[in-house]
Every structure is written in C-alpha cells, then in structure tokens.
Amino acid sequence: MSTPFPSSLQQKLNAQGFSHKVQDNIIRSEVEMGKPKQRQRYTTIVEEFQGNITVHLSEINTFVFFWRTDLKNGALPFTFPHPFTGEVTEMEFLAPYEITNLSGEYFNINMNFRVIP
Numbered sequence: 001m002s003t004p005f006p007s008s009l010q011q012k013l014n015a016q017g018f019s020h021k022v023q024d025n026i027i028r029s030e031v032e033m034g035k036p037k038q039r040q041r042y043t044t045i046v047e048e049f050q051g052n053i054t055v056h057l058s059e060i061n062t063f064v065f066f067w068r069t070d071l072k073n074g075a076l077p078f079t080f081p082h083p084f085t086g087e088v089t090e091m092e093f094l095a096p097y098e099i100t101n102l103s104g105e106y107f108n109i110n111m112n113f114r115v116i117p
Helices: 059-072
Strands: 019-022 026-029 037-040 047-054 080-083 087-092 096-102 104-114
Touching: 047 059, 059 104
Parallel strands: none
Antiparallel strands: 019 047, 026 037, 047 104, 080 087, 087 104, 096 104
16 A cells, blocks of 8 residues: 555645646557548556645655655655545656745645556
C-alpha cells in the first residue's frame, strides 16, 4: 500500500499554476488509399499534473519529512485526492518539489506528479 499524502497538509491543488496533461494514446498509420487508420495505443493513458499547495512555514517540515523519509526522496508512490474527482488515487512524483515564498510565513510547494494507471 502506498503512503498517504499527509492529512495535515492541503489536500487540493491551488487553481493558480495548475495544469493537466494526458499522454498521446493514438497510433496513426498511412494507407495506400483513403483516410489514415488510427487506433488506441494503450487501454489506459497516463495523466500528469503540475500544481502547488500553500503551506505555513510550520508545515514545511511535514512535507519535507514525507518526501525524504516516507517516499525515499520521491522514489516511492503515494496516495492523494485526484484533482478532478477527489477520489484517493495512487500517484508518483515526476520531479523534485520546489518551494517558493508567497508572502511572509506562507509558501507554495510546487509539485509535478502522475497518476499510476
């Protein structure tokens, strides 16, 4: 079972900075005559998300401990509410996180991750 994202941290990504990308799942083949053929490559596609959560200075250590210890520096999967459905879904990070200062003691933790099909 995957480690759950810390419940003490924000469970929804902020709207600002949010993006969603899906894998190209179509194979197209030229034919001698007529319209090119196309078909689905896989039975499921990979969804990638980029977004951030806002945390207070006092919450940064919770996230960093989760990343470094629970996920072995982001190598292990985790569960997090799907950004569209809210259903708890297994995810994995695609890149290290980045923390940026929002104002004073509030920070954004920027994350890139994908749904594990």
